[in-house]
Ligand SMILES: Nc1ncnc2c1ncn2[C@@H]1O[C@H](COP(=O)(O)OP(=O)(O)OP(=O)(O)O)[C@@H](O)[C@H]1O
């Protein structure tokens with residue numbers, strides 16, 4: 001493994017409930033200070049990949065049955081989820097998962113536990129409010145009353161408090177208006193540039209994800225089928241076709257139909 | 270003595286036992302909120318608190334100011350051991366089986382008390398004094414007044430800690446979303462332990478107060494059932510609900526007991542319980558999606 005790799009996953013298999021296999025020999029890596037994107041259709045296993053990295057699978061009765069994951073030079077599969085956070089990994093989960101009963105400020109306070117035992121100075125909340133001024137205005141309101149966009153900002157804000165080395169971002173564009181998606185991704189790019197934090201970004205919205213990332217992976221049914229620097233992926237015919245929705249060749253449509261059909265069949269069997 | 274003063278005295282006594290109910294209910298709420306487990310042994314841990322106090326204050330003739338911390342610490346130790354040894358290994362299992370384990374724990378504790386201290390009821394050495402307290406013209410037993418004050422202070426302390434202490438934020442965060450709490454670096458199993466320890470310590474402390482008023486016996490754990498009614502009425506996951514329902518049921522029991530006769534106490538309390546389960550099964554202040562047992 002190269003010294004400038006912050007995360008490397010080698011050949012992992014993930015099984016839920018001891019029966020449902022979701023990841024089948026998936027490998028990927030993230031360079032220090034860079035943003036990598038993981039694309040894939042619904043149910044491909046993107047969120048499962050992130051949960052495997054942050055060790056949250058056990059909560060859903062899932063487990064990594066083979067392969068290895070290395071974070072910041074050390075294997076991580078034996079660590080506790082909170083221990084891993086305190087080592088510099090932060091998972092911004094799908095669907096934002098902010099604490100609705102808590103105020104905005106209390107949500108940020110909750111994230112300060114990520115700094116326990118690290119001997120670092122506490123992050124000033126102003127760092128978060130600097131990136132997201134709207135959160136400052138609403139800092140005393142219940143997080144459950146925030147708009148979807150503000151909740152996403154809060155979810156990313158919690159990550160900032162944790163001073164991580166790697167942020168896992170699971171579909172930050174989910175359910176947001178195009179304008180807000182632009183805004184959030186601009187800030188994501190800025191955070192990467194200004195703090196140097198590495199990121200692994202999971203997205204359905206390929207165009208906006210490619211705009212901020214350096215490297216891309218495309219996965220289907222539990223493994224990587226294509227990867228490369230974003231400049232190269234953007235030029236790839238299939239990627240343009242299936243993920244960027246450009247070009248309109250006839251054959252493409254039927255291929256997608258076949259894929260759907262296959263998936264349904266697997267699901268039924 | 271006027272009827273009104275008499276009525277007032279009954280109300281004050283009711284509020285006094287209501288405060289103890291609220292304190293015990295808090296022990297249920299703490300564990301339920303953090304871990305979604307209903308600890309049916311709360312009443313028996315309360316009883317253990319009474320017996321710990323008895324052993325130190327009467328058995329060893331030490332001051333109450335030593336005996337009280339020992340009783341609370343004893344309750345905390347039971348909480349820590351039970352959480353680590355029994356509950357945590359069952360994490361993720363059916364809530365009903367965890368619930369049954371706590372029922373078993375209650376019986377074990379009663380057995381221990383009968384073996385070690387015998388089945389006879391006992392009185393605790395007095396440490397509150399006996400001079401009556403008057404509020405206006407109304408007489409209140411000193412023990413009830415002091416218990417009320419202590420319970421009020423402890424509950425106020427809890428509310429403050431929940432709101433302003435960082436650990437309180439961790440507890441509420443864990444209660445809302447376990448996976449998200451982990452993802453923020455919160456030591457979730459640590460929060461579970463903490464909830465059990467604080468809850469059992471509180472129950473043991475309530476046991477000292479209750480025992481000072483009415484004595485201790487292997488059956489005093491039944492008080493836990495009244496407190497369980499309180500949390501079901503107030504909402505299993507609501508601190509405010511435990512408070513209000515505790516005071517209300519204390520009052521209700523005192524008034525029906527005095528004016529209608531002792532046999533009506535339970536009828537009213539459980540009538541209220543059944544009514545509550547029918548119209549608002551998640552309690553007055555509880556969160557809606559609570560599972561019913
Ligand atoms: N807790 C679970 N138990 C069993 N199966 C699961 C569980 N979570 C996910 N799966 C299955 O694993 C597969 C991959 O799920 P995952 O959530 O990782 O997909 P995804 O790529 O993130 O999809 P989406 O884009 O819809 O979020 C799906 O088929 C899903 O049904």
Ligand SMILES: [Mg+2]
Nearest residue numbers: 046047048094
């Ligand atoms: Mg997903």
